[in-house]
Amino acid sequence: MGKTLIHITSSPYTGLAVKEALDLAMVLATFEQDVDLAFSGAGIALLHQNQSPDESQGKALYKMLASFEFYDIDNLYLPESQIPKEGIEITSLASSLSELEWKDMLTRYQHTFRF
Amino acid sequence: MLYALFIHGSPFQTKACHSALSFAKTIIASKEHQLKGVFFYQDAVLIGNRFNQCPRDEFDIQAAWQTLSKDYGIELTLCIAAAVRRGIISESESERYELESASLASQFQLEGLGTFVSFMNDCDKIISFK
Amino acid sequence: MTAFETLLDQEGYLIKLEDWSEELTSYLADQEEIILTDEHWEIIFLLRDFYQEYEVSPAMRPLVKAVSKKLGSDKGKSIYLMQLFPGSPAKLIAKLAGLPKPANCL
Numbered sequence: 335m336g337k338t339l340i341h342i343t344s345s346p347y348t349g350l351a352v353k354e355a356l357d358l359a360m361v362l363a364t365f366e367q368d369v370d371l372a373f374s375g376a377g378i379a380l381l382h383q384n385q386s387p388d389e390s391q392g393k394a395l396y397k398m399l400a401s402f403e404f405y406d407i408d409n410l411y412l413p414e415s416q417i418p419k420e421g422i423e424i425t426s427l428a429s430s431l432s433e434l435e436w437k438d439m440l441t442r443y444q445h446t447f448r449f
Numbered sequence: 450m451l452y453a454l455f456i457h458g459s460p461f462q463t464k465a466c467h468s469a470l471s472f473a474k475t476i477i478a479s480k481e482h483q484l485k486g487v488f489f490y491q492d493a494v495l496i497g498n499r500f501n502q503c504p505r506d507e508f509d510i511q512a513a514w515q516t517l518s519k520d521y522g523i524e525l526t527l528c529i530a531a532a533v534r535r536g537i538i539s540e541s542e543s544e545r546y547e548l549e550s551a552s553l554a555s556q557f558q559l560e561g562l563g564t565f566v567s568f569m570n571d572c573d574k575i576i577s578f579k
Numbered sequence: 580m581t582a583f584e585t586l587l588d589q590e591g592y593l594i595k596l597e598d599w600s601e602e603l604t605s606y607l608a609d610q611e612e613i614i615l616t617d618e619h620w621e622i623i624f625l626l627r628d629f630y631q632e633y634e635v636s637p638a639m640r641p642l643v644k645a646v647s648k649k650l651g652s653d654k655g656k657s658i659y660l661m662q663l664f665p666g667s668p669a670k671l672i673a674k675l676a677g678l679p680k681p682a683n684c685l
Contacts (some may be wrong), residue, residue: 364640
């Protein structure tokens with residue numbers, strides 16, 4: 335059984351897309367599929383430290399992300415070139431990849447789902 | 450090859466359900482490929498609302514999928530969690546949530562994402578439409 | 580007794596998370612014919628902490644891992660949780676802890 339990549343490119347709080355992408359990741363992991371996550375574009379906002387959405391903005395998805403170690407989802411990637419400049423810190427759960435590593439990573443999966 | 454389709458774009462705001470329909474028809478028409486089933490996720494589940502009223506002079510994408518399912522025995526599955534939060538409710542969910550009626554259209558069924566995982570394991574390829 | 584019932588949905592899960600109390604857990608345990616011991620409470624509080632931290636009710640596998648991490652590998656086993664909470668431990672513990680039913684274990 336090959337590995338699955340869930341690639342998040344949408345902003346976490348503008349709709350349900352990211353919440354439902356994380357739900358899919360959790361279900362896949364629960365069914366013992368090998369899942370990694372990649373973030374780029376607007377999706378990187380989910381990796382920012384110190385978020386505090388209120389109830390109407392949606393569930394605190396970054397908290398959900400922190401629980402992924404219990405699901406054996408250990409690899410969260412983002413491209414180095416898209417790390418935000420000054421003032422915003424990225425969660426230590428994610429590892430940044432050089433352009434080459436990023437491209438190589440994207441080819442390693444049997445299934446890729448983009449949200 | 451054995452295929453399953455994974456549709457997650459809204460039937461109203463995107464052409465995901467339309468593109469997937471042509472893809473499904475192509476698989477069915479070909480000799481060397483088979484279609485295992487179709488899984489609708491996110492806003493794509495809106496296709497399964499039996500109260501949808503398509504204007505008479507427009508293409509009825511819901512009816513087109515229902516016909517395909519009937520004619521070729523293709524299973525159309527909506528993610529239960531995604532469907533229920535959007536008001537697509539089967540008879541049994543209607544009872545569970547103590548609602549007055551159900552809204553799931555015929556030929557569609559509600560299942561957990563686990564069904565999709567088994568598609569992933571059983572099929573050679575999953576094709577996404579967003 | 581009926582005061583508790585009005586707080587629950589048809590399947591016996593708490594509707595509003597803020598209505599939880601230890602008395603409610605005891606009432607629900609009665610309904611499930613479970614006699615609560617310290618070992619039960621330890622897991623129930625662990626799940627409440629888990630939800631507080633991550634805002635998600637875990638399915639069985641992550642639950643076992645979380646128990647293992649917090650209480651040690653002797654308790655972090657499906658069989659241990661099954662003995663305390665027979666049937667579907669992840670659902671049952673969530674119910675007793677006044678948390679949402681774990682999604683996607685249908």
